[in-house]
Amino acid sequence: MSVKQMSKFLSLILRHKPEIIGIQLDSHGWADVDKLLNGINNSGKTIDFDMLQRVVSENDKQRFSFNEDKTKIRANQGHSKLVDVELQQKIPPNILYHGTIERNRASINLKGLLKMNRLYVHLSKDVETAQKVAARRQGRSIIYKIDAGLMNKDGYKFFQSVNNVWLTEHVPPKYLSIIN
Numbered sequence: 001m002s003v004k005q006m007s008k009f010l011s012l013i014l015r016h017k018p019e020i021i022g023i024q025l026d027s028h029g030w031a032d033v034d035k036l037l038n039g040i041n042n043s044g045k046t047i048d049f050d051m052l053q054r055v056v057s058e059n060d061k062q063r064f065s066f067n068e069d070k071t072k073i074r075a076n077q078g079h080s081k082l083v084d085v086e087l088q089q090k091i092p093p094n095i096l097y098h099g100t101i102e103r104n105r106a107s108i109n110l111k112g113l114l115k116m117n118r119l120y121v122h123l124s125k126d127v128e129t130a131q132k133v134a135a136r137r138q139g140r141s142i143i144y145k146i147d148a149g150l151m152n153k154d155g156y157k158f159f160q161s162v163n164n165v166w167l168t169e170h171v172p173p174k175y176l177s178i179i180n
Helices: 003-016 033-042 049-058 102-111 127-135 148-153
Strands: 064-066 072-075 095-101 121-123 141-147 166-168 176-178
Touching: 003 033, 003 049, 003 072, 033 049, 033 072, 049 064, 095 102, 095 121, 095 127, 095 148, 102 141, 102 176, 127 141, 141 148, 148 166
Parallel strands: none
Antiparallel strands: 064 072, 095 141, 121 166, 141 176
16 A cells, blocks of 8 residues: 555544544544554554654645654544544634635535534635645635635634644635635
């Protein structure tokens, strides 16, 4: 299994379904590294600690983090499981971006950006990152500009993950505009 394939499998485990390899996440989303490795190896896939380190360090989105002594690992954000990844509230930049595809436009224009099956809506600090996110989906890309400064002023809470993804629970339509 390639590093990229293992990264996708690790995302599934650490963000959504740890039970598929017989492990549990703690309340902060951490998994015991030894149990994770054993669970993955018992599932028919092969991984060792060196490969796990490569998955963490080579992931272009920096999706995963180890604790200080590398005995625990977690996904930095994107969970559908209710976990507290210990995010601290932060003041966002005045403008943030969200990449999606054309078929979502009508719903977003009506309801805003919703967290759907995740704990938060994911926002990017620049257009380029939002475009990369949109390009992963099938369909014509569109980029929304979010007036995060006004949202913050209006009392909406923002968080920033350790890999610099901005998170909030909902972006109402009045704070959105399409830039392409």
